[in-house]
Amino acid sequence: MSLSQQLEELTIKLHTLVAVERLQVINQEIEHLTSSGIAESALKAGERAPAFELHDGDGMLWRSRDLLRNGPLVIIFYRGRWCAYCNTQLAALQAFHSQIAQTGASLVAISPQTEKHSYMTRDMHKLRFPVLSDPGNKLAKEFGLVWRLSPDLQQMYEAVMTRLPGYNGDQSWEVPLAATYIVQPGGRISYARVDVDWRKRPDPEEILEQFNHKGHEGTQNR
Numbered sequence: 001m002s003l004s005q006q007l008e009e010l011t012i013k014l015h016t017l018v019a020v021e022r023l024q025v026i027n028q029e030i031e032h033l034t035s036s037g038i039a040e041s042a043l044k045a046g047e048r049a050p051a052f053e054l055h056d057g058d059g060m061l062w063r064s065r066d067l068l069r070n071g072p073l074v075i076i077f078y079r080g081r082w083c084a085y086c087n088t089q090l091a092a093l094q095a096f097h098s099q100i101a102q103t104g105a106s107l108v109a110i111s112p113q114t115e116k117h118s119y120m121t122r123d124m125h126k127l128r129f130p131v132l133s134d135p136g137n138k139l140a141k142e143f144g145l146v147w148r149l150s151p152d153l154q155q156m157y158e159a160v161m162t163r164l165p166g167y168n169g170d171q172s173w174e175v176p177l178a179a180t181y182i183v184q185p186g187g188r189i190s191y192a193r194v195d196v197d198w199r200k201r202p203d204p205e206e207i208l209e210q211f212n213h214k215g216h217e218g219t220q221n222r
Contacts, residue, residue: 003092003203010084011199022156029153033196039177042144042194049075049183050142054110054132057119062108062130068185071104074207077140077179079198080113081121082162085178089201091125096204103211105182112137112176114169135169140176145194149173182210 001009015023033039043049052064067073076093078086090109093100100107107129111118115133122131137146149157149164154173157164165171178198182191191210193202 002205003089003201006088006092007085007199007201010088014084025150025152025156029150030197032150033147033177036147038144038147039194039196042177042179043181043189043192045189045192047189048187049181049189050139051187052132052134052139054134054139055115056130056132057115057117057122059115060130062132064183067106067108068183068187070106071185072106072190072211073183074100074105074107075179075181075183076107076109077143077145077176077181078109078111079175079178080111080164080167081117081124082164082167083198085198085201086111087121087125089178090121090127090131092204093129094125094127096208097128099208100204103208105211108132110134110139110176112140112168112170112174114167117167134176136172137174137176143176143179143181145176145179146174147177149175180207182207 053061055061064073076089078089080086093107093109097107109127109129110132112134113121118131118133121127134140140146164173164175178195178201180193180202181189184190195201
């Protein structure tokens with residue numbers, strides 16, 4: 001089953017479990033993000049990616065310049081381990097990790113979670129690629145991806161015990177849009193997909209396809 005199909009099934013399942021009023025809050029938030037134009041202002045293919053130095057759950061420092069010496073870099077921005085859609089995506093990427101590595105590319109997943117929660121994310125899914133912490137969404141802001149949850153959505157998450165300050169270590173209630181980038185060794189972005197609807201993510205096959213079309217550059221904002 002493709003990742004898209006898994007995410008669609010997850011959405012259908014949640015519709016049977018979540019109260020209509022809460023589903024309306026989610027839909028309103030996504031509509032607001034869509035109309036805000038945030039996805040259009042995020043970094044696009046052809047632009048330079050910001051360099052980063054971020055720690056993983058073991059406290060190891062990972063530098064983008066070191067990763068790019070070995071080939072292209074796939075960067076996944078996700079919200080956190082509390083997000084069922086993020087967990088589904090990360091598990092799907094793990095299943096394709098060896099194929100991505102065979103292209104000569106590296107893969108990292110980045111969220112604003114503390115190192116403790118990055119460790120727990122990696123451990124939960126037995127991930128073989130770096131899971132990095134971006135305190136305060138500093139890097140995600142450089143990519144133009146960060147947004148603050150509306151009071152209604154914050155209240156809804158708090159009601160179901162999803163309290164972002166405990167995961168992220170700050171009181172901002174900010175998260176990145178779900179986004180996937182491929183950065184070439186020279187630092188240029190060759191592929192960018194930004195999803196304002198966090199229930200949608202690119203299939204790993206879509207990422208792999210980018211390495212079969214050398215020189216292809218594309219941007220998708222959804």
